[in-house]
Amino acid sequence: MSTSGDSTGNGKRTILSELQGRRPLQSSPGMQGLESSEPAKFPSVLEAPSLEGLEVPAPTVEPLTEDDLTERFTALCRERSARRDRAPGEDVALGDDLLLNVLGYANGKLIPFSARTDWWTEATPAPLRPGFFEALVGAKVGLSVEVTLLLPETYAVESLRGAEARFLVDVMAAREVTLLTDESPELFSALDLGSTLDEVMENIARQLTSEREQQALHELQERVLDELAERTRTQVSGGLIDEEIRRAWTETEYPQLVQRNFEQEELQEALEGWLSDPFTRVDAERRLRISLGLQAVLARDRVEPREEDLVALIDVIAESSHTTREELGQVLKSDPAVMRRFENLALHKMALDHVLSKVKIVPPP
Known part of the structure; x- marks a missing residue:
């Protein structure tokens, strides 16, 4: 059997699947033994982080090179082979x-x-x-x-x-x-990026430029969040970090191990591997500080969600999940847990947009 096109992946994890992620796991065998007996309490933030004088350097967008274009061309040829x-x-x-x-x-x-x-x-x-x-x-x-x-x-x-x-x-x-090559007769129809090699490379350049601009925006947001975390005055306990890591492990590695019939002791050992990794702990603390800081900013600045923002977010989730707005609405209405996650996602986006509106972007060093 012959196939063509991008058939190598099992699909990107959509926002909807992330919202639904933990539902079937909470009642699965072995999960109760892995839950913390006394869930850690979220600490209070002494004072919402100030947004005064919030400056971050603009990320540097590297210019495209011939190697960049060739690498993407080769990857696309393989993808459509x-x-x-x-x-x-x-x-x-x-x-x-x-x-x-x-x-x-x-x-x-x-x-x-x-x-x-x-x-x-x-x-x-x-x-x-x-x-x-x-x-x-x-x-x-x-x-x-x-x-x-x-x-x-x-x-x-x-x-x-x-x-x-x-x-x-x-x-x-x-x-x-x-593999497709630049001499394959079906090259241009398979790539669907132009009828000549020059047109193909021009379209690839546009794609890469757009991607780098999006990457730069993401990097800028991460820099802002790093600064926000630094300004958030609170103590994040080891127990709370454990809870955050346990949540991430439960949604990623745990279902795979359950599928392979891991025993309770083996599951606990796998979780301990995550809990004891220094980089994982640092990353979990950062996420918690950011979450606490954003919540405090929302409360202090009395930022309220706007209906048009919620509708726009629903449209983004529906598009990424290949579903309609109406179908997504039914999912949200029928599952309180998914609705809570959607509300948290909406609040996070709203808080991030608010913080970004206060940032002064300065030239890169």
Whole structure:
């Protein structure tokens, strides 16, 4: 069977799926044993962070290079290339699309953030997993393999840098990719970006420019939030940080481990891996400080949600979820938990917009 187009992924996680995320997990087996017996209380903010003199440097938008254009052209050609499903028992080849289930272990324990379920990826060398995909070449579709490697010094979990890791990999499916090239007769129709190579590259340049502008806006927002967190005077307890990490773990890794029939003790050990990671704790504290700071600003400045803002947010969620405004409205009305999450999302966006309106953007250093 041959296919073409962007068939390598299992879809981006939509805003609606994030809103719905935890519902089926709260009553699942094993969840009660992982909940904190005494949920941590949110601290009070001594004083809403001042927005006076709030200045952040504008992010630098790097100019496009020929390498940038070539890299995106190559990626688009691969994305739109024809694909053939490999048969069960057929060998995996370098460059294939792979559907994998992965668990990683080091020092006898599950590596935090290593679990992957129904993961579509490309069999190509990866700096963060040196030798991982190379070891899958020749593996049989439908079977499992074990890959052993040394984690690089740049690995995300600092305590595991340089450690020997063992990955258990289920090769669920593989697709052979017949790559488009600039000489392929179907190139222009497949890319749908112009009828000449020059037109294609011009459109790619426009896409990349737009993406970099969006990235710069996101970076600007993150800088503003960093400054807000610094100005938020409150004590964030270790227990509250634990709760925030537990929430994130519950919505990401936990369902994958339950699907693989992990026992209660194994689930607790996996959670402890997240709770003990220093970078995860720093990030969780930052999120909490930002949330507390935004709430305090909303209360002090008496910012109220506007109906047009809520409608606009509903439209964004509906579009990202490929549903209609009416269908989304039914979901919100039928599930109080989803409605609460929507309200929290709306408040966060409203608070962020309010803070951004007070920021003075200065030239980059």
